[in-house]
Amino acid sequence: MAEEKIVTFEMMMQKILNGEKQYDFTKIQTAYSFAEEAHKGQFRSSGQPYIIHPVAVADILLDLGMDTDTICAALLHDVVEDTPVTYEQVKKLFGRDVADLVDGVTKLKKIPIFNRDQQKAKDICKILIAMKDDIRVIMIKLCDRLHNMRTLQYRPDEKQQATAYETMNIYAPIAGRLGIERLHEELEDLSFYYLDPYAYADIVKLLSADKKEREAFISAIKTRIRERLALHVSKFEKTPQVEGRAKSIYGMYKKLYVKHKDFSEIYDKYAVRVIVSTKDECYTVLGIIHDMFRPIPNRFKDYIQSPKENNYRSLHTSVIGEEGIPFEVQIRTREMHRDAEYGIAAHWKYKEGVHGKDHLDSRLNWVREALEAQQTSDDVEEIVRIIKNEVSPESVVVVLTPRGDTISLPSGATPIDFAYKIHTQVGHKAMGAKVNNRIVPLDYELQTGQICDILLSKEEKGPNRAWLEIAKTTGAKSKIRLWFKKERREENIETGKAMLEKEFQRCRIHIPEKDYGKFLEDDLKRHNCNTLEDFYASIGYGGVSIQRFVPRWKDLYHKLYCQDEEPKAKRPVVQPVSKQKSRIVLDEIKNCAYKFSQCCNPLPGDDIVGFVTRGGHGISVHTVSCVNYRSVLKRNNPEELERWFDIQWTDHQETAMQTSIEIIALDRIGLMFDITAILTEARIPIVHSSSRNLKNGNAIIDICLMRSLIHN
Numbered sequence: 001m002a003e004e005k006i007v008t009f010e011m012m013m014q015k016i017l018n019g020e021k022q023y024d025f026t027k028i029q030t031a032y033s034f035a036e037e038a039h040k041g042q043f044r045s046s047g048q049p050y051i052i053h054p055v056a057v058a059d060i061l062l063d064l065g066m067d068t069d070t071i072c073a074a075l076l077h078d079v080v081e082d083t084p085v086t087y088e089q090v091k092k093l094f095g096r097d098v099a100d101l102v103d104g105v106t107k108l109k110k111i112p113i114f115n116r117d118q119q120k121a122k123d124i125c126k127i128l129i130a131m132k133d134d135i136r137v138i139m140i141k142l143c144d145r146l147h148n149m150r151t152l153q154y155r156p157d158e159k160q161q162a163t164a165y166e167t168m169n170i171y172a173p174i175a176g177r178l179g180i181e182r183l184h185e186e187l188e189d190l191s192f193y194y195l196d197p198y199a200y201a202d203i204v205k206l207l208s209a210d211k212k213e214r215e216a217f218i219s220a221i222k223t224r225i226r227e228r229l230a231l232h233v234s235k236f237e238k239t240p241q242v243e244g245r246a247k248s249i250y251g252m253y254k255k256l257y258v259k260h261k262d263f264s265e266i267y268d269k270y271a272v273r274v275i276v277s278t279k280d281e282c283y284t285v286l287g288i289i290h291d292m293f294r295p296i297p298n299r300f301k302d303y304i305q306s307p308k309e310n311n312y313r314s315l316h317t318s319v320i321g322e323e324g325i326p327f328e329v330q331i332r333t334r335e336m337h338r339d340a341e342y343g344i345a346a347h348w349k350y351k352e353g354v355h356g357k358d359h360l361d362s363r364l365n366w367v368r369e370a371l372e373a374q375q376t377s378d379d380v381e382e383i384v385r386i387i388k389n390e391v392s393p394e395s396v397v398v399v400l401t402p403r404g405d406t407i408s409l410p411s412g413a414t415p416i417d418f419a420y421k422i423h424t425q426v427g428h429k430a431m432g433a434k435v436n437n438r439i440v441p442l443d444y445e446l447q448t449g450q451i452c453d454i455l456l457s458k459e460e461k462g463p464n465r466a467w468l469e470i471a472k473t474t475g476a477k478s479k480i481r482l483w484f485k486k487e488r489r490e491e492n493i494e495t496g497k498a499m500l501e502k503e504f505q506r507c508r509i510h511i512p513e514k515d516y517g518k519f520l521e522d523d524l525k526r527h528n529c530n531t532l533e534d535f536y537a538s539i540g541y542g543g544v545s546i547q548r549f550v551p552r553w554k555d556l557y558h559k560l561y562c563q564d565e566e567p568k569a570k571r572p573v574v575q576p577v578s579k580q581k582s583r584i585v586l587d588e589i590k591n592c593a594y595k596f597s598q599c600c601n602p603l604p605g606d607d608i609v610g611f612v613t614r615g616g617h618g619i620s621v622h623t624v625s626c627v628n629y630r631s632v633l634k635r636n637n638p639e640e641l642e643r644w645f646d647i648q649w650t651d652h653q654e655t656a657m658q659t660s661i662e663i664i665a666l667d668r669i670g671l672m673f674d675i676t677a678i679l680t681e682a683r684i685p686i687v688h689s690s691s692r693n694l695k696n697g698n699a700i701i702d703i704c705l706m707r708s709l710i711h712n
């Protein structure tokens with residue numbers, strides 16, 4: 001990672017002076033002095049004075065062209081949280097707008113950082129709601145995160161992982177959705193560096209290996225295109241700009257590892273961009289390019305006629321020159337270009353900006369969709385999926401309406417998805433569909449180029465439950481669910497109850513109906529249902545999927561109803577002796593339920609602590625260096641501390657546990673066999689393993705082992 005370049009306030013002010021955009025100089029100066037005073041004596045993990053962070057964040061926002069209030073709020077974004085300064089003070093000095101922005105960012109900071117195990121749909125939605133209220137809040141948050149990612153090397157390891165994970169899954173996709181490509185790519189690349197350092201190094205190496213040739217090739221192509229365009233000078237308002245374009249490291253990774261392409265198959269590894277004045281000129285350039293080089297079939301994409309969902313517009317074509325090297329050409333107007341670079345920020349940089357409450361930007365439609373989906377389902381993965389919008393251009397089908405409008409859908413989409421994408425009411429009234437004038441079933445798989453006509457009933461007859469299985473898009477699914485939720489409560493209750501009882505039967509859970517309320521008490525609370533009927537209704541319309549509860553229900557059922565067969569595990573009664581914590585030896589709690597926590601995976605020999613879990617699930621074992629334990633110590637709340645005890649390993653444990661190791665080795669035939677042989681010899685059972693080849697001739701092998709605790 002490159003060393004962080006520190007931006008001073010003076011440098012930032014100079015940039016404002018040199019720029020064209022007007023700023024309230026005094027207000028920004030005052031905000032800076034105020035923040036500097038407030039953060040006096042505070043330091044970043046890097047050891048530098050704290051104020052460099054808000055200045056860096058403000059500077060990134062300045063580059064995006066954001067307004068005076070956003071810059072001031074960025075300078076002040078940490079004062080309310082980390083210093084005695086209050087909202088009222090900020091409001092009095094800088095006005096309500098700035099104070100509200102600072103407040104918005106402060107609220108976002110209170111949301112716990114997500115990691116693999118604990119993401120909450122509700123928390124993610126808080127971020128989306130903040131965006132809906134004033135998009136500038138999320139712009140500050142994105143730049144705050146970008147600077148934190150740039151300086152992440154100073155943070156402890158576990159913090160790095162969690163922050164990188166959250167950035168990759170929430171903030172980078174949001175930046176992408178807002179069309180701010182420069183933020184999007186940098187956030188992705190930085191997260192990727194921390195999440196998979198080996199793959200990162202691998203790709204950097206791959207890219208630097210042919211850097212010289214690549215640069216020479218691109219530069220030759222650029223010259224040829226420029227020369228040819230010069231012959232058509234009369235066709236252009238201004239001389240077209242021709243530039244080279246570098247692909248991001250993570251973008252390369254996705255092609256190589258996620259789509260399993262070979263390095264030589266990546267056409268846009270070499271890319272040239274032509275920027276012109278008008279839309280017509282784009283097509284003129286396209287014609288010229290296709291005349292100069294041979295176009296590769298099926299590699300032309302017209303994102304001007306069918307913009308991407310984040311409003312990205314451009315023509316993309318892959319061609320192949322005499323040298324036999326394929327490359328990509330992107331053609332766009334200046335306006336499309338700055339929209340692609342700055343996304344929603346272009347509103348501020350080139351226009352007068354948007355106010356949070358206006359929904360004039362189609363780039364924000366998905367926010368509403370995600371929030372709607374959260375209303376009808378509490379599935380975290382679904383929310384993350386919507387945010388990440390995991391459809392790659394290759395897996396999109398573009399279908400036409402009878403009027404010739406284009407609708408982009410993920411491949412596999414059906415007329416139901418098409419209908420709901422046009423309008424909710426079109427979906428609710430759909431009776432059948434015609435594709436290219438022939439009647440097709442509703443589960444028909446649409447293909448690019450087809451014309452789809454939805455046959456409507458006169459009145460809204462509503463969707464069919466079976467459609468939930470047919471629809472491929474989250475949008476259609478959540479609209480269908482929402483309809484059932486609103487329109488068919490009685491029916492939902494009945495269906496939901498039947499589904500629940502069927503599941504109980506399948507799992508051999510036999511409880512009298514009068515006990516349902518008590519048995520499901522936790523689930524009701526978790527899903528904000530006041531009554532059993534509400535809960536049945538949620539199951540009925542598909543908002544709550546019960547399969548996920550089964551393991552917990554089984555446990556609960558055994559605990560409550562099967563005591564006779566299985567003696568209940570005894571929980572140790574531990575009495576803290578005055579100030580001194582009692583030491584439990586793991587051995588003594590052998591007959592008590594305990595588990596090794598997922599957050600820190602303690603291994604024999606680690607210093608460990610035990611936590612008496614709430615709800616009597618026994619003891620969970622953590623390492624003393626575990627983040628969760630650390631934060632408990634930090635909070636120093638006596639009630640909380642009471643649940644934590646020192647424990648030790650014993651020398652003779654028969655229990656086994658799982659642990660994962662990663663092996664990087666020179667790839668060769670028989671490698672897996674040799675590793676397996678060594679593990680077998682050591683009598684270590686393998687739970688599962690996976691491997692993949694790296695491009696540098698190495699292989700990464702992940703092995704999950706049953707780690708026997710017999711040692712010493």
Ligand code: MN
Binds near residue numbers: 053077078144
């Ligand atoms: Mn900050």
